[in-house]
Amino acid sequence: MTMKKILAVAILAFFLTSCAVTSENGPGEGSVKRSEAKARAHLILGSAHIRNDRLIQALKELLEAEKYDPQNADVQSHLGVVYQNIKKYPLAVDHLKRALALRKNFPDAHNSLGTVYHDMKMYPEALTEFNIALSDLLYTTPHYAHFNIGQVYLEQGLYDQALAAFKKSVEIAPGYSLAYNKIGWTYKALNNLEEAASAFKKATEYAPKYAIAFFNLAEVYVKMGQNEKARKNFKKVIEIAPRTSLDESARKRLAEIPE
Numbered sequence: 352m353t354m355k356k357i358l359a360v361a362i363l364a365f366f367l368t369s370c371a372v373t374s375e376n377g378p379g380e381g382s383v384k385r386s387e388a389k390a391r392a393h394l395i396l397g398s399a400h401i402r403n404d405r406l407i408q409a410l411k412e413l414l415e416a417e418k419y420d421p422q423n424a425d426v427q428s429h430l431g432v433v434y435q436n437i438k439k440y441p442l443a444v445d446h447l448k449r450a451l452a453l454r455k456n457f458p459d460a461h462n463s464l465g466t467v468y469h470d471m472k473m474y475p476e477a478l479t480e481f482n483i484a485l486s487d488l489l490y491t492t493p494h495y496a497h498f499n500i501g502q503v504y505l506e507q508g509l510y511d512q513a514l515a516a517f518k519k520s521v522e523i524a525p526g527y528s529l530a531y532n533k534i535g536w537t538y539k540a541l542n543n544l545e546e547a548a549s550a551f552k553k554a555t556e557y558a559p560k561y562a563i564a565f566f567n568l569a570e571v572y573v574k575m576g577q578n579e580k581a582r583k584n585f586k587k588v589i590e591i592a593p594r595t596s597l598d599e600s601a602r603k604r605l606a607e608i609p610e
Contacts, residue, residue, distance in 0.1 A: 390420030397429055401436075409433050424454035428463060435467045443467045458483070458490035466499055474503050494524035501533055505540075513537050528558035535567055547571050555587075562592035566601060578608050 393416035400409035410433050416426045431447035434440070447464040451457055465480030481496045481503075490496070501516030514537050520530040535550035548571045554564035569584035585608075588601035 386419040387423070390416040390423055390426060392416075393419065394423070394426055394429065397433075401429065401432060406433055406436050410437075422453055424450045424457060424460070427453060428457070428460045431460070431467070432463055435463070435470065438470075440467055440471050456487055456489065458485075458487040458496075459492070461487075462492075462496050462499065465496070469499065469503055474507060477503050494520040494527055494530070497523065498527070498530050498533070501530070501537075505533065505537055508540075510537050510541055526557045528554040528561050528564065531557065532561070532564045532567065535564070535571070539567075539571060544571055544575050548575065560591050562588050562595075562597050565591070566597055569601070569604070573604070573608065582608055 393412045397409045397412035397416060400406070400412060410430075413426060413430050413433060416423065417430065420426060427446045427450035431443045431445075431450065434443035434446060444464065444467055447460050447467065450460045451464070454460070461480045461484040465477045465484065468474070468477035468480060478500060481500050484490055484496045485493055497516050497520040501513045501520065504510075504513035504516060514534065517530045517534045517537065521527050521534070524530075531550050531554035535547045535554065538544075538547035538550060548568060551564050551568035551571060554561055555568060558564065565584045565587045569581045569588070572578070572581035572584065582605060585601040585605040589598050589605075592598050592601075
């Protein structure tokens with residue numbers, strides 16, 4: 352049994368054991384607390400499955416959690432995230448709205464709902480949710496919402512707004528490599544290759560195994576006529592992402608670069 356499985360089993364055992372304790376306040380309240388504890392246990396396991404991209408297992412755990420505590424805002428929010436990732440967008444919207452109805456100040460759920468609307472190409476609705484999340488002064492990860500706003504603008508070809516949002520994201524979280532990659536994309540779309548290369552390079556510095564950023568950097572170097580640098584970065588993709596579609600693309604592009 353792996354350490355992750357051991358930890359998960361230990362957590363589950365703790366919560367299920369705690370469920371057996373009789374409440375001093377009477378059997379009715381004790382039953383409610385036992386149900387809430389069981390829901391938390393399934394929520395913890397569901398969250399772990401989400402982090403490891405085991406979405407069907409996550410869904411099973413979260414649906415069990417919902418049976419025990421349908422009024423748990425975190426359970427509803429996590430269900431929304433899973434349904435989004437399996438492209439069941441109406442269900443994702445439904446559960447995230449339930450989460451928001453259950454908890455007044457829930458910026459993470461607003462951000463998640465915005466990403467669902469983004470996936471559905473409902474851009475005005477997405478921007479509304481991201482900005483609601485950002486209006487909460489207690490929101491602990493605002494760089495995600497700024498990044499998502501940038502995504503919306505980038506996909507609509509609004510490059511100046513996209514750049515502003517992505518730059519705000521890295522201003523808050525300087526090591527956020529995904530945002531640097533998108534800054535590179537945006538500068539590339541504006542044909543500002545020097546700035547694009549600089550941004551892609553920063554993405555690779557903060558995330559040394561970020562294969563797509565190395566690939567993007569190589570492509571920019573090709574456009575700049577810096578073939579040796581391009582070759583170096585395509586080779587890096589092959590090294591860190593073997594036997595992937597990106598590996599195949601890098602090998603193809605490498606063969607096309609003139610000696």
